[in-house]
Amino acid sequence: MKDSVEVALELNEKEVYSHIAHESAEDIIRIISSLDAERAKNKGEIIYYQDDWDDLIRQRIQKGKRHTAFDFYNPALLDIWESRVNRMKEIRNKIKITTIAILSFAGITAILSIIYREALLLVGLSMLPLLIFLREYKKEFLDFGYYQLTQFFIDELKELIANHPLDKEKYGFKVFNYDYFGIDIKKRGINTIATVKEEDVAENK
Numbered sequence: 001m002k003d004s005v006e007v008a009l010e011l012n013e014k015e016v017y018s019h020i021a022h023e024s025a026e027d028i029i030r031i032i033s034s035l036d037a038e039r040a041k042n043k044g045e046i047i048y049y050q051d052d053w054d055d056l057i058r059q060r061i062q063k064g065k066r067h068t069a070f071d072f073y074n075p076a077l078l079d080i081w082e083s084r085v086n087r088m089k090e091i092r093n094k095i096k097i098t099t100i101a102i103l104s105f106a107g108i109t110a111i112l113s114i115i116y117r118e119a120l121l122l123v124g125l126s127m128l129p130l131l132i133f134l135r136e137y138k139k140e141f142l143d144f145g146y147y148q149l150t151q152f153f154i155d156e157l158k159e160l161i162a163n164h165p166l167d168k169e170k171y172g173f174k175v176f177n178y179d180y181f182g183i184d185i186k187k188r189g190i191n192t193i194a195t196v197k198e199e200d201v202a203e204n205k
Contacts, residue, residue: 021164028157029173032150039146040176042139047176077156081149088145095138102127151180158182158196168195 030051037049109124161168172193178185183194 018164021160021166025157025160025166025171028153028160029171032153032157033174035146035150035153036174036176039143039150042142042146045176049174049176080152084145084149084152088142091141092138095134099131099134102131147177147179150177154180154182154196161196168198171195 033049034051037047037051040047105127106121106124109120109122113119113121157171160166161171172186172195175183175185175192175194178192180194182197184197185192185194187193
């Protein structure tokens with residue numbers, strides 16, 4: 001038999017875990033919406049949604065151990081997130097540098113064409129199709145990267161709600177793309193709100 005002190009300690013521990021789960025779920029839905037907004041913007045859509053998910057994650061990490069989903073539920077979560085984000089930033093920067101180099105080369109050939117009165121500009125212009133390719137590659141690469149990260153956090157939210165008695169309806173999140181797995185989408189005024197699917201949550205319990 002458990003004495004009253006042991007019962008009280010267990011109840012207190014459950015309350016602490018429940019509170020951390022609630023905080024983590026609120027953070028994750030913000031991250032999901034922010035990532036999906038960035039994905040929509042990358043496609044050229046005009047999105048009026050501002051929330052710095054990168055800064056949000058950094059703030060939560062600074063709280064220390066057992067204060068975020070990153071170290072409380074899935075210790076590998078932060079490493080996975082950082083690896084994918086850094087890869088996206090690396091590709092984006094390389095494409096930016098290459099684009100500047102091509103434009104600079106075209107500009108130099110234009111100047112040399114004027115100085116030497118030769119059709120050197122044509123050499124520079126021949127590089128312009130590469131700019132179109134790089135633009136489309138960047139767009140597709142970032143879209144897939146944002147999709148993977150967003151789906152990843154949706155799955156984490158699903159696990160969080162399944163493993164703790166959280167009401168999924170309280171953790172709805174704005175979405176701007178509708179191709180994610182395991183979500184139900186509803187219109188609420190001008191906003192499109194998603195929640196994790198009931199059957200998916202039930203299966204994970």
